Amino acid sequence: MEKRILVSRLSVPAALCAALVLLTGAPAQAAECSSLPNPVYLAGSSASKPVLKQVAKILAARDPAITLVYQSVGSCAGIDAMVNGTPVTATAKYWDASEAEVACDLPPGGSTVDIGISDVYAESCDYTLPSTQKDFFGAVQVMAFVAPAAASESSISAAAAYVALGFGGQTHVVPPWDNKDFFYIRADSSGTKAMIAKAIGLPVSKWIGNVQSGSGDVNAAVSSSVQPDKTIGILAADYADANRDKMKILAYEHSDQLCGYLPDSTSTSFDKINVREGRYAIWGPLHFVANTDGAGAGIPGAGNPAGTSVATVLDYLTHSGLSEADSRAMIEAEAAAYTVPVCAMKVTRTSEVGPTTPFVPDEPCGCFFESLKGATATECTECTSNADCSGATPTCRFGFCEAK
Numbered sequence: 399m400e401k402r403i404l405v406s407r408l409s410v411p412a413a414l415c416a417a418l419v420l421l422t423g424a425p426a427q428a429a430e431c432s433s434l435p436n437p438v439y440l441a442g443s444s445a446s447k448p449v450l451k452q453v454a455k456i457l458a459a460r461d462p463a464i465t466l467v468y469q470s471v472g473s474c475a476g477i478d479a480m481v482n483g484t485p486v487t488a489t490a491k492y493w494d495a496s497e498a499e500v501a502c503d504l505p506p507g508g509s510t511v512d513i514g515i516s517d518v519y520a521e522s523c524d525y526t527l528p529s530t531q532k533d534f535f536g537a538v539q540v541m542a543f544v545a546p547a548a549a550s551e552s553s554i555s556a557a558a559a560y561v562a563l564g565f566g567g568q569t570h571v572v573p574p575w576d577n578k579d580f581f582y583i584r585a586d587s588s589g590t591k592a593m594i595a596k597a598i599g600l601p602v603s604k605w606i607g608n609v610q611s612g613s614g615d616v617n618a619a620v621s622s623s624v625q626p627d628k629t630i631g632i633l634a635a636d637y638a639d640a641n642r643d644k645m646k647i648l649a650y651e652h653s654d655q656l657c658g659y660l661p662d663s664t665s666t667s668f669d670k671i672n673v674r675e676g677r678y679a680i681w682g683p684l685h686f687v688a689n690t691d692g693a694g695a696g697i698p699g700a701g702n703p704a705g706t707s708v709a710t711v712l713d714y715l716t717h718s719g720l721s722e723a724d725s726r727a728m729i730e731a732e733a734a735a736y737t738v739p740v741c742a743m744k745v746t747r748t749s750e751v752g753p754t755t756p757f758v759p760d761e762p763c764g765c766f767f768e769s770l771k772g773a774t775a776t777e778c779t780e781c782t783s784n785a786d787c788s789g790a791t792p793t794c795r796f797g798f799c800e801a802k
């Protein structure tokens with residue numbers, strides 16, 4: 399049974415380094431990004447970083463290895479990089495064999511982006527993709543309102559968020575959110591902001607608050623706030639879930655609901671059941687925009703010098719044509735990044751925070767996903783082969799009986 403949190407009113411508030419420099423002289427110059435093994439350049443969503451880190455580990459272990467070179471510029475800037483060919487310049491980041499994040503230098507003229515990453519549909523950023531590009535869907539991202547762990551509020555409604563963020567705690571106030579200095583929001587190019595804006599009906603240009611440059615900055619600001627009850631922020635759940643000791647996700651009541659829902663069954667679980675079954679409203683797939691053959695066939699254009707590597711990266715990000723071992727590794731990677739593999743979803747949607755419809759994936763993995771999050775449902779049956787399964791769940795996949 400899912401946990402419901404009732405909302406009965408507008409809102410229910412809610413010195414060694416210096417020595418080393420002297421000894422060693424100037425710091426070593428960063429590697430050239432182009433010198434890395436089969437680099438594929440990605441730019442866009444800052445909220446996608448935890449997922450990319452997990453996927454980068456898998457791709458680095460392949461033969462031949464592929465390196466994800468990433469620059470966080472915001473979702474809409476990621477789409478712009480593809481639609482308008484805007485290059486990334488200066489430095490970018492990649493993950494080395496120890497999973498450490500390392501900087502690398504881009505060429506003086508910048509690098510063309512192979513894959514633009516967005517939390518939202520291109521239309522939400524006022525772009526239309528040309529016929530030579532395609533939007534590939536990845537794991538489901540969950541966006542959320544967050545507050546410090548010490549805050550007394552545990553829930554917020556769409557109406558309360560509209561008033562608080564639209565008026566900045568001035569003129570019209572929803573207690574205790576009465577000071578815009580403690581509203582930690584993102585720039586208008588942020589996909590997190592765009593998706594939540596769609597949900598609450600408040601255009602991104604109308605938000606009033608303390609603008610942060612990235613998800614990491616929102617995370618730090620909310621976690622260290624000196625006014626926990628007055629503080630509210632917006633984050634993807636991958637950041638919020640990884641920092642639950644410092645912050646909490648607020649239950650959200652959408653405009654057509656009578657109560658608020660957490661993304662998960664409880665405030666201490668990570669099963670995302672209310673997302674997967676359509677009760678929690680603010681979610682959508684990660685969007686990977688890339689060049690195609692011009693007919694939308696889903697393969698990078700022949701003019702792309704890294705075409706084969708780009709296609710391979712897209713296969714992994716979308717679970718397309720992967721072996722059972724690689725599929726399992728991707729599900730585990732996405733779960734570890736606090737996102738939801740599409741194979742674990744029970745509903746789908748085709749527009750930003752649009753209506754949901756029932757959904758049965760081609761290769762369901764709901765029970766396996768839940769087992770990874772420590773919350774296997776009672777209806778899940780463990781198995782070693784199809785012979786252990788029957789009825790509505792006849793297929794044994796990753797150790798559990800699934801629908802097909």
